Amino acid sequence: MFNTFDEALSWLNGRLKFGIKPGLERMEWLLEALGHPEKKMKAVHVAGTNGKGSTIAFIRSILHEAGYTAGTFTSPYIVTFNERISVDGIPISDEEWMALFNEIAPLVLELEKTELGAATEFEIITACAFLYFATYRKTDFVIFETGLGGRLDSTNVVNPILTVITSIGRDHTAILGDTLEEIAAEKAGIIKQGVPVLTAVHQREAAGVIKRKAAEKGALYISLQETCDIYGELSLPDGERFSLKTPEQQYEQLETGLIGTHQRQNASLAVLAAEWLAAENYADISREALRAGLKKAAWAGRFEKVLEQPLTYIDGAHNKEGVGRLAETVAAHFGDRNIHVCFSALKDKPYQDMICEIEAFASSVHFTSFDFPRAESAQKLYEQSRACHKTRDENIDSVFRFIEEKAADEKAVVIITGSLYFISAVRAALKR
Known part of the structure; x- marks a missing residue:
C-alpha cells in the first residue's frame, strides 16, 4: 500500500482533519480486528496533567538498569515522529x-465504512503501538502515556498491571472540565x-x-503525598x-539526570512504581539499579540544555502548572542570573495566565509563533503581556537572533518554552 515512509506519514497526517474524537469504540474495533494485541503485554498506564513523560523516563531507565527491556508509547514527539x-x-x-x-491502513479504511466512522491520527498510532509490542518486538514491559485525559483516551483499551496518575492541573478544560474534580475524574478513568x-x-x-x-x-490506592517523605532536597x-x-x-x-525541582516528585513516583513491580515479582530491581536509573534518565525538552553560551534551555511548560514548576526551577538554579524567555503557545491554552507567571521571573520576554494550525500569533501573545522589556516577531527564526543578542551577557540564561510543538521546532533547528 505504501512504498515509502514519507508516503505513509503523509497518509497519517491526512487523518488530522478528523481532529480529536474522544471515545473507545473505534479503538476496540481496530484491536478486535488485530486479534487483541493489547492483551499480550505487561503494561503500565500513565496519565496526568504534567510529569507523565519524565515519570515514564525514570521508570524506563530503572527497568533498563535492572536488565529489562521497556517499550514506551508517548506523545507528542520532540525530536522525531518515530x-x-x-x-x-x-x-x-x-x-x-x-x-x-501497511498492516493498519486496510483496517482503517474498512472501519470508515462502519457506523463508527473514521479513525483519528492518534487512534491509528495508538493501534500501531499495541500491534508493535504484541507482534513485532516483544519487550518485558510497555509503558503507555495517555494523549488526552484518560477515561476516553485511545490508550485506555490497555489491560495494565499498574496505573500511575502523576498530577492534576487545569489543561484541556474544554474537553476535560473546568474544575480539578472534573479533570481528576477523567484521569481516574484509567483505573x-x-x-x-x-x-x-x-x-x-x-x-x-x-x-x-x-x-x-x-x-x-497508593499516594506519594500520604505515604512518602521527600527531604534533603538540593538542586545540582x-x-x-x-x-x-x-x-x-x-x-x-x-540524584536525577533531569533538571527541575518537580523532578524530585516524578522520580519518587517512579521509585514507588519500581518498588511495587519488585514486590509483586514482576521485576528484580536492586537499589543500585534504581539509583543508576534515576541518574541516567533522559527526556528531550524537559529543561534540556541546548547551548552553553549563552546558557540556553528548552522546556515544555505548556500550561499554567508547567510554567509554575519552571519558575520554581529557575529560582532554585538561577536565582542570581538574568532570565530571558522566548515564548509561544497554542490558541486553546490559558496563555494569559502562563505569561503572567513568566513575567514574575523574566528580565525580558520575546513572543513568536510557529508553523502549526493552532499556534497563536506573536501579536496576540504580546498584547497579553505587561512586561517592561518585551519584543515580538511572527517568524520563529527570531528566536535565534534573540539568543545571539544575549551572548555577550555572562549572567544571561535563555529559556525557550511554551507549546511542545514550538520547542520541538526550535530544538530541531538548534541541533542542526
Missing part, C-alpha cells in the same frame, strides 16, 4: 513504522478493576476523586538531589 514508539529510549525505524501502517494506582496528586479534592474511583474498582548543575523514605525503604541522596 520516538512515539521506542524501546529502551531508542525510536523504532522508518521501515518498522511503514510496515505497521481498572483490581489494578493498583499510584499517584502524586496533592490537591485534596482531586486526590479524593481518585481515591474513591480506586475504591469503586477494588484497586489498591545537571539534575536534582533528594532523599526519600517510602513505606518499604529509605534512600539517601538520590
Whole structure:
C-alpha cells in the first residue's frame, strides 16, 4: 500500500482533519480486528496533567538498569515522529513504522465504512503501538502515556498491571472540565478493576476523586503525598538531589539526570512504581539499579540544555502548572542570573495566565509563533503581556537572533518554552 515512509506519514497526517474524537469504540474495533494485541503485554498506564513523560523516563531507565527491556508509547514527539514508539529510549525505524501502517491502513479504511466512522491520527498510532509490542518486538514491559485525559483516551483499551496518575492541573478544560474534580475524574478513568494506582496528586479534592474511583474498582490506592517523605532536597548543575523514605525503604541522596525541582516528585513516583513491580515479582530491581536509573534518565525538552553560551534551555511548560514548576526551577538554579524567555503557545491554552507567571521571573520576554494550525500569533501573545522589556516577531527564526543578542551577557540564561510543538521546532533547528 505504501512504498515509502514519507508516503505513509503523509497518509497519517491526512487523518488530522478528523481532529480529536474522544471515545473507545473505534479503538476496540481496530484491536478486535488485530486479534487483541493489547492483551499480550505487561503494561503500565500513565496519565496526568504534567510529569507523565519524565515519570515514564525514570521508570524506563530503572527497568533498563535492572536488565529489562521497556517499550514506551508517548506523545507528542520532540525530536522525531518515530520516538512515539521506542524501546529502551531508542525510536523504532522508518521501515518498522511503514510496515505497521501497511498492516493498519486496510483496517482503517474498512472501519470508515462502519457506523463508527473514521479513525483519528492518534487512534491509528495508538493501534500501531499495541500491534508493535504484541507482534513485532516483544519487550518485558510497555509503558503507555495517555494523549488526552484518560477515561476516553485511545490508550485506555490497555489491560495494565499498574496505573500511575502523576498530577492534576487545569489543561484541556474544554474537553476535560473546568474544575480539578472534573479533570481528576477523567484521569481516574484509567483505573481498572483490581489494578493498583499510584499517584502524586496533592490537591485534596482531586486526590479524593481518585481515591474513591480506586475504591469503586477494588484497586489498591497508593499516594506519594500520604505515604512518602521527600527531604534533603538540593538542586545540582545537571539534575536534582533528594532523599526519600517510602513505606518499604529509605534512600539517601538520590540524584536525577533531569533538571527541575518537580523532578524530585516524578522520580519518587517512579521509585514507588519500581518498588511495587519488585514486590509483586514482576521485576528484580536492586537499589543500585534504581539509583543508576534515576541518574541516567533522559527526556528531550524537559529543561534540556541546548547551548552553553549563552546558557540556553528548552522546556515544555505548556500550561499554567508547567510554567509554575519552571519558575520554581529557575529560582532554585538561577536565582542570581538574568532570565530571558522566548515564548509561544497554542490558541486553546490559558496563555494569559502562563505569561503572567513568566513575567514574575523574566528580565525580558520575546513572543513568536510557529508553523502549526493552532499556534497563536506573536501579536496576540504580546498584547497579553505587561512586561517592561518585551519584543515580538511572527517568524520563529527570531528566536535565534534573540539568543545571539544575549551572548555577550555572562549572567544571561535563555529559556525557550511554551507549546511542545514550538520547542520541538526550535530544538530541531538548534541541533542542526
